[in-house]
Amino acid sequence: MPEKYHITYLMGAGASAKGIPIVSEFNSIPKLAMEYIDTLSINISIKTKIKIVLEKYQTEFESASSMDTLAKRYYQTDESRLVYFEYKLFLELIFCFCHFKKKKKQYFENTLMETASYGFEHSNIDSRYENLIRTIGEKTDNPSKLLKVEIPNNFDFISWNYDIHFESAIINNLYDKNNEFKAYEEFLGITNENSLYTGAKLLKLNGSSINDNIVKNVFNRKEPATHSQVEYPDIHLIDALEKIIENYENSLNQDKGPESSSIKFGWENQNDDDLKEKLKKIAEKTDILVLIGYSFPTVNRLVDQAFFKSLEEKDSKVQIYTQGKDFSDSVKIEKLLNQCYSNNKAPFDIFPVEGGDFFYVPAQYFETKDETVQVW
Incomplete structure (x- = not known):
């Protein structure tokens, strides 16, 4: 019919x-991401690069009215576009994190008031x-x-x-x-x-x-990989973060420039x-x-x-x-x-x-x- x-x-x-924090809550994500990523058994070189990018943009990100506004600032003032593209890398990292993890919320008994941060849990x-x-x-x-x-x-x-x-x-x-x-x-x-x-x-x-290269990691994010009966619950997050950094670094060596992100404003x-x-x-x-x-x-x-x-x-x-x-x-x-x-x-x-x-x-x-x- x-x-x-x-x-x-x-x-x-x-x-x-x-599943993804809205604008009013999103500004705190870089700090949370750094806190969690610091606990991961990830390649030390990759981890260092991730932390450098997150720390570089965290302060301005927290104070900006929106991530789009900050992006427009870099777009209009960064003639080389290197900062603009690196800011997109920053966004990729925190959005990737949000697809895997979120802050675990705890409330005071019989109230709707949140207690302090109480660790992390799977993001659904x-x-x-x-x-x-x-x-x-x-x-x-x-x-x-x-x-x-x-x-x-x-x-x-x-x-x-x-x-x-x-x-x-x-x-x-x-x-x-x-x-x-x-x-x-x-x-x-x-x-x-x-x-x-x-x-x-x-x-x-x-x-x-x-x-596209980390889509499968997102699909499998709740399936812990095992090796010799030992579970690695964050293996898909780790793999995704490493791919993001590698993809960005590979793009730096391309003639077309460092635009590795699929984000378009x-x-x-x-x-x-x-x-x-x-x-x-x-x-x-x-x-x-x-x-x-x-x-x-x-x-x-x-x-x-x-x-x-x-x-x-x-x-x-x-x-x-x-x-x-x-x-x-x-x-x-x-x-x-x-x-x-x-x-x-x-x-x-x-x-x-x-x-x-x-x-x-x-x-x-x-x-x-x-x-x-x-x-x-």
């Missing part, structure tokens, strides 16, 4: 907030991603497919996030440990329009903090006609837009304009749902969108919805589904 509505999700940092994928893909995903009986559930093509996803939580949620529980190559190909397919993956795609506007993409064309095509299909955890930072404005201008030009009025951590935050996202327009009013029907433990799925989606329930 053809779907009546095409639904697009535009996700900001708040969409991964249960934001569970709301899996709930979303389980809600809208459809089982496929095609035996040639590694993924047995795909998101139907009346959905599109646009992300301003640097993490790979969304992609991991799709792959994670269906990842065949005996067939890493196919799983990796499916992972790449989620963001590659020319791949054999036939489900809904993800357009990443900021690139990724996780380069909004101003680097604002003149990318190919990206704008992709956004236009998504906008032309979109009937309903769900905005999750996005604050419309000004550094992204020209890219955002390319998408929302195309939404405005549609014959039918697009409905937009905004979702934050709670209802007041959802209202704030609505206001931030309105502020992008000179009359302080976006030309859409906008509906803030409650936050909570699930990403919002528009009621229209369920209205068009077959009401027949199959009992297993």
